[in-house]
Amino acid sequence: MTILETIVANKRQEVKQAKKAVTIADLEKKPLFARECLSLRESVLSPTTNGIIAEYKRASPSKGIINDRSPVAEVVAGYQAAGVSAISVLTDQEFFKGSLDDLVAARAALHIPLLRKEFIIDAYQLVEAKAHGADIILLIAAVLQPAELKSLSEAAQSLGLSVLLEVHERDELERSMMDSVDAIGVNNRNLKDFTVSLAHSLELVDLIPDQFIKVSESGISDPATIRNLRQAGFQAFLIGENFMKTEDPTQAIQHFVVSL
Numbered sequence: 438m439t440i441l442e443t444i445v446a447n448k449r450q451e452v453k454q455a456k457k458a459v460t461i462a463d464l465e466k467k468p469l470f471a472r473e474c475l476s477l478r479e480s481v482l483s484p485t486t487n488g489i490i491a492e493y494k495r496a497s498p499s500k501g502i503i504n505d506r507s508p509v510a511e512v513v514a515g516y517q518a519a520g521v522s523a524i525s526v527l528t529d530q531e532f533f534k535g536s537l538d539d540l541v542a543a544r545a546a547l548h549i550p551l552l553r554k555e556f557i558i559d560a561y562q563l564v565e566a567k568a569h570g571a572d573i574i575l576l577i578a579a580v581l582q583p584a585e586l587k588s589l590s591e592a593a594q595s596l597g598l599s600v601l602l603e604v605h606e607r608d609e610l611e612r613s614m615m616d617s618v619d620a621i622g623v624n625n626r627n628l629k630d631f632t633v634s635l636a637h638s639l640e641l642v643d644l645i646p647d648q649f650i651k652v653s654e655s656g657i658s659d660p661a662t663i664r665n666l667r668q669a670g671f672q673a674f675l676i677g678e679n680f681m682k683t684e685d686p687t688q689a690i691q692h693f694v695v696s697l
């Protein structure tokens with residue numbers, strides 16, 4: 438089994454348990470479920486933000502613990518102060534040491550769109566995302582059939598959530614592109630073996646129609662790379678580890694954005 442298959446198999450079990458513990462009706466009663474979601478598109482296109490989607494990532498399967506000292510509310514508030522367009526928070530516990538509590542804590546500290554970074558395989562997780570303060574959800578083409586992508590993206594949009602579709606290769610992009618997603622992210626990291634190459638972004642960007650917000654994801658550690666990706670047509674840049682691996686992620690992002 439690849440790591441991605443392991444994560445998804447575990448997720449199916451988790452969702453089964455979660456559904457028993459907390460019903461959809463319970464989730465819909467949570468105060469955060471009633472909020473109006475913030476739009477990823479509007480925030481990325483706003484001239485007052487810099488296109489960065491900054492991620493709070495405590496650990497990952499490829500790196501182990503990245504940072505388990507910096508509190509989520511503090512870090513995301515610092516990211517927001519640096520002018521980012523959106524925040525991403527991992528909620529997977531088993532492989533990324535995240536949680537829905539992290540998402541709620543982030544929401545309370547923010548006035549910009551918040552992405553629930555998760556392996557979504559079931560519509561239950563969309564309701565869960567909204568009920569814990571998310572504005573945006575991720576759908577991973579490597580994990581979902583086109584028919585599943587269609588039903589999940591349509592369900593997300595009907596909840597008012599923005600949808601970020603993640604692809605890694607051309608065939609995934611071609612089979613998964615659909616009107617019910619708002620943004621397409623090219624993951625530079627191969628989720629099957631963790632190798633990272635920005636070439637993935639540069640090869641796929643011209644195949645993404647302009648109706649979608651174009652996002653380059655992973656392995657970005659240099660403002661010069663952002664300038665190149667922008668020139669190639671990307672509008673947003675998902676960055677986690679580069680900030681999280683430092684002693685003070687909020688300082689690291691401040692230094693980064695001054696040279697954008």
Ligand SMILES: O=P(O)(O)OC[C@@H](O)[C@@H](O)c1c[nH]c2ccccc12
Nearest residue numbers: 624654655656657675676677678679
């Ligand atoms: O930490 P990085 O290399 O800057 O990458 C951030 C983000 O792109 C990465 O965490 C990510 C992209 N797609 C994912 C899917 C699941 C979990 C994590 C991810």
